[in-house]
Amino acid sequence: MRSTEGPTHMQPAIDFPADHSGAVIPLHLVLGTAAKVLCSAVFLSGRSIEDARRHSLVHALFVHHLHDVLYDLVRVEVDGEERSVTVSVVLDRPGVEQIVKGYRAYYADLDANWQVESERLLSLGAVSRTARFTGDQGSVILPPDDRPLGFEPVPVRTTLPDPATQEWPMGDLLGGAGVSAVDRVLVAAAIDAGFRGDLAATAAVVVLHRGEIVGERYRDGIDAHTQLESWSMGKSLTGTLIGVLIQQGHLSLDQPAPIQEWQGDGDPRATIRIRDLMQMSSGLLYSGQDDPRQRWPLAVPEHLYIYSDTVDAFERAIGSPAEHPPGTVGRYRNCDPLTLGAIIRRTVTEKLGENYHQWPQAALFDRIGIRRQVLETDWHGNFLLTGFDYGTARNWARLGLLYLQDGVWEGERVLPEGWSQFVSTPAAAWPEPCYGGQFWLNRTREFALPEEAYFMAGYGEQRVFVVPSADLVIVRMGHRSDTDAPREATNAMLRLLMEAVGSA
Structure with missing residues (x-):
């Protein structure tokens, strides 16, 4: 049809x-x-x-x-x-x-x-x-010709039972005696502000206080089961998968990046560490939107080219030459999380001998109650988590909760001890304390939250805020950011949420 x-x-x-x-x-x-x-x-x-x-x-x-x-x-x-x-x-x-x-x-x-x-x-x-x-x-x-897809798609299945049979956060059952005393009326008013105005294009909001869902709302046509465009929040997910591999003992933060193509004699990229990639401080030459238009290859910056064609995103990132010594210049460039993605793929397939496309479900998602999170790929089958990933608002709330709990879930350590502190510590190479380890930081008070808040961020004002001092996780998802309305609505909501928590 x-x-x-x-x-x-x-x-x-x-x-x-x-x-x-x-x-x-x-x-x-x-x-x-x-x-x-x-x-x-x-x-x-x-x-x-x-x-x-x-x-x-x-x-x-x-x-x-x-x-x-x-x-x-x-x-x-x-x-x-x-x-x-x-x-x-x-x-x-x-x-x-x-x-x-x-x-x-x-x-x-x-x-x-x-x-x-x-x-x-x-x-x-x-x-x-x-x-x-x-x-x-x-x-x-798809390419313009009739070439077959560059990989074989596989089904990804959860081993978890029906979410309606398990209590939050492993399932979707809500109710019972909660641990949060926050005023739900004030929370509802805050969420009202987050949805105000059509141009805000807010799709979903979920608020956790002390691990409990204290507020949740969806735009018409969307519900708790809708997989929503999440854009660059997937960078934080890439960092999380790196954390899982480190916790399992397969990688370490300060080891040189295990990229064979960088190991030639005299190749300056051989000294790039996983830490540098996590902090977007690799120094690789990779044009971004903030570079002059004349420097863009193929009439778009490298940063966006991967979202536009059938390119092998991992190979293109790995093939980038060195521009600066690692750990000296911090810039928002997709080459770093894409290289992390290549490390994940090679580690999972070559070292663990597991199916790359199915591995995240068993290694991470099933462990924290996420039944389905769609990690989209490029034409070659590489996870394109720099921008093409889909999850429900509750899925993202669970991921935020994992970080609020320093990587521990129901008594089991999923991420290394201190991982939350690492991702929320300013990367030294950045000119301002706004970026950590595949997470953004609120040190510049961009949002109406305490300075110690840190967040996953994606195009369209996708946000997962983690506020440790308030025991808060706030998920906001939307469809557009071509006006100031989404940011204004988000900040209005955050101000009221902090008031609500302060009154608890």
Whole structure:
């Protein structure tokens, strides 16, 4: 069954040519991101295409700063039988003029031959990209040809019983005598503030006090079982999996990163430690959104390229040359968590001899009550936890609770002793005390929480706040961040939650 949403004046779209090296405006990459995000929204989260287009499409286009230009030009086709989504844009002269004008306005300092770029876009006629849902490995962006998927998807199954038969936090049964005396009316008022305004696009909020759910709410069409886009909160999940391997004795924080490609004579990358990667201080050369537009390869920064095409994300990160000595410059770059991801994959498959795609469920999720957490992959089967991961709000609350308890769950140590302190300690190489070990820190008081709070963070104002002094975990999930409304609503909620806890 097929459904189409968007402009109906489309001519048949042609797939992009293999070589887009001359592109200034990378529509083939922009649409790759959009197709993946929409495919996951529909087939993984179970949202309607109308809702996904209204919120998640804007968000996906905003990644590349083309949301204002492309939103009304995009045509979306959903194929229920193939479980795929195709996103297309017609490239007639009015459309091209609109796209070029919008792109030039945002990248005003970019020196390019805009006439040549306009003619290049016109010559394409149209551009389309498709993503397909694979099952428990989520959705992947497809190449333009008929190559088979670069890995074999596998089912991921929990060994836990029905969550309705177990009490929180191992299950979903709530009630009974709680340990929190917080005023639930004040908590409800705080959550009201977090959902206020359509532009906030808040999808879910879960509040834990002393391990107990004291507040929980979902937007219409979403519930406690909905797998929600989590974006870069997956970086903290990558760090957590590294912590699991360290606790099991397979890795150590200060060992040189076990990357064979870095072990050649005189290779400066040989001194990069797992600690440096955890603190995003590896010094690898890898362009980001804060670099000048002229430095971006393929017309997008390396930081975003992995979300847009069929690239092997791990190999691309590992292949990055050294730019700075490790531990001297702290920057937000996907190469570091991707390299950690490669270490996880190689350790699990080569050292442990276990199935890579199934390992996180047994090694982490089943141990803390998470029945399903979808870790999406690139086309080659690498977990793309820098941005493509889906979990319920309660799942993320459980992960936050694990950190609040310093990695101990029901008496069993899951993460190394002191791991929570490590991830919440400022990384020395960063110019400000805002980043720890794959977690962000509130030392700069960006949020209306105590300075000692630390948090998982993802695009779209995805947040899991851990506040040890207040015995709090706060999960906020949403669909977009193209305005200030999500941040304002989140901070309004946090201020009221701290008042509620203070009155307990």
